[in-house]
Amino acid sequence: MEYVTLNNGVKMPKVGYGVYLVPPEDAKKCVLDAISVGYRSIDSAQTYKNEEGVGDAVAECGIARDELFITTKIWITNGGYEKAKASIEESMKKLRTDYIDLLLVHQPFNDYYGTYRAMEEAYREGKVRAIGVSNFYVDRFIDISKFCEIQPMVNQIELHPYYQRKTAREYAKKYNTQIESWGPLAQGRNNFFDEPVLKEIGEKYGKSIAQVSLRFLLQNDVVVIPKTTHIERMKENLEVFDFELSDEDMKRIEKLDRGRGNSMPHYDPERAEMFVNLP
Numbered sequence: 001m002e003y004v005t006l007n008n009g010v011k012m013p014k015v016g017y018g019v020y021l022v023p024p025e026d027a028k029k030c031v032l033d034a035i036s037v038g039y040r041s042i043d044s045a046q047t048y049k050n051e052e053g054v055g056d057a058v059a060e061c062g063i064a065r066d067e068l069f070i071t072t073k074i075w076i077t078n079g080g081y082e083k084a085k086a087s088i089e090e091s092m093k094k095l096r097t098d099y100i101d102l103l104l105v106h107q108p109f110n111d112y113y114g115t116y117r118a119m120e121e122a123y124r125e126g127k128v129r130a131i132g133v134s135n136f137y138v139d140r141f142i143d144i145s146k147f148c149e150i151q152p153m154v155n156q157i158e159l160h161p162y163y164q165r166k167t168a169r170e171y172a173k174k175y176n177t178q179i180e181s182w183g184p185l186a187q188g189r190n191n192f193f194d195e196p197v198l199k200e201i202g203e204k205y206g207k208s209i210a211q212v213s214l215r216f217l218l219q220n221d222v223v224v225i226p227k228t229t230h231i232e233r234m235k236e237n238l239e240v241f242d243f244e245l246s247d248e249d250m251k252r253i254e255k256l257d258r259g260r261g262n263s264m265p266h267y268d269p270e271r272a273e274m275f276v277n278l279p
């Protein structure tokens with residue numbers, strides 16, 4: 001496994017295992033499988049409802065806790081200082097750990113500055129090794145970078161060959177924040193796994209479309225957390241450190257950018273109302 005070093009010196013695996021939409025009853029097995037094939041970083045969230053399964057796997061996998069890198073995210077309905085603070089304790093309990101490696105604000109809605117203050121406090125108390133944000137568009141990212149006390153170490157955003165987020169990456173670099181891609185395989189949407197350019201490039205290296213996509217992101221200094229429940233694909237998604245895409249391949253993949261992603265943008269009023277009205 002290769003690592004990036006976050007702005008506070010903490011090392012984070014470049015490839016992790018995401019558990020979005022892994023049903024709670026399957027989470028323990030899937031995470032144990034992922035760890036058994038070599039994953040050391042697991043990306044969960046309060047709203048995924050599978051922190052317990054992740055926690056059970058962490059407790060039972062036989063790998064020392066300090067070799068694992070566990071991420072969770074504070075959900076909108078736990079927004080604001082007091083609720084966020086309580087939710088951090090609850091997440092640690094569910095994850096069966098006395099510290100979280102990376103804690104993120106899941107979405108910039110509700111009182112996320114209050115949320116972030118609770119996270120800064122947890123960080124200072126040693127309950128969290130790194131803090132950051134997720135789904136922060138450049139405007140929100142610049143704003144929190146200016147008005148926080150601890151610069152986010154990570155911004156986790158939708159990012160893949162169809163949605164390359166060049167400006168978000170530039171500004172993350174400027175403020176010394178690591179970009180992490182969610183949906184690094186475009187969530188398989190828009191016939192991603194039939195993409196002819198990625199297929200053709202992959203054939204040159206004996207690699208799959210998934211591997212080419214992940215490699216493209218890694219070569220752009222982006223951390224990736226692909227999700228699958230199949231152990232063979234878990235392995236495949238880790239085998240991305242034994243080849244390098246040429247400059248020409250990188251440029252061809254850059255041309256696949258469609259400038260929009262799968263998730264509805266936050267400035268869409270329907271989306272915003274959905275988030276602020278969550279029960």
Ligand code: NAD
Binds near residue numbers: 188225227233234236
């Ligand atoms: P993804 O891009 O990882 O795609 C997952 C899909 O690709 C699944 O259908 C899976 O079966 C398929 N797949 C995976 N590996 C494959 C392979 N080698 N060959 C063929 N098919 C393969 O999408 P995702 O799960 O949405 O994103 C990854 C992780 O990012 C999530 O699990 C979650 O941890 C995180 N995430 C975060 C947010 C956020 O708001 N912060 C949102 C979505 C996802």
